[in-house]
Amino acid sequence: MKLVKRSGMTGLETAIILVAFVITAAAFAFVVLNMGFLTAEKAQSVISSGMSEASSALLVDSGVIGQFTSTGGDQADIDLAKLTFYLKLSQGHTPVDLDDSKLVATYTNARTHANLYASNGTIMTIQGVNSDGDSLCETGEKFKVVIDFSQLTNSTMDPDVTVDEAYAHPYEEFRVELRPSAGAVLSIERQLPPVYSAVMVIE
DSSP: OOOOOOOOOOHHHHHHHHHHHHHHHHHHHHHHHHHHHHHHHHHHHHHHHHHHHHSBSEEEEEEEEEEESOOSSOGGGOOEEEEEEEEEEOTTOOOEEOSTTTOEEEEEOSSOEEESSOTTSOSEEEEESSSOSSSEEOTTOEEEEEEEGGGOOGGGEESOOOHHHHSOOTTOEEEEEEEOSSSBOEEEEEEOOOOOSSEEEEO
16 A cells, blocks of 8 residues: 655644744834834924924014104104113023024014114113013013114114114014024014004104
């Protein structure tokens, strides 16, 4: 009687192959899940950062006060000499450093564009009203900002114009921008009304 030799897979070999498939699938699933979590975390970080940058971290508290060189008469001869306003931190933002090394401040009218935080430190001054003594604008604190346009010099303006041209006059528009290290730009845009008083609130 002739014996036929047959070969096949034993239960042990099948188990080994199944275990190998399971381990491979588990490793692949771990990589996919890990990449998914990483992507979701990155998206959340981007959204959070975008929301922070989209809203301004600084707010103007109350109105903007203008001081003028003269009143009445020819409105073209009246100059906006000083601007005063108060800053506070907007809701949900981290403290903002108002030091000249962290904050960029500019002034623009129809004739020139100027850097307000110049090296002489006399054009724009920021002083804490109820702060703890440092330059950080924190929750509940207010800072007084005074801009003295008479201190503008040719080195701070582009293009170079005379001081009289640097002033804003009645019926003209001007813009002051404060750019903190984080958060959107705080822009103060006003059109000067007819001037009838040496000190006026500019709406």
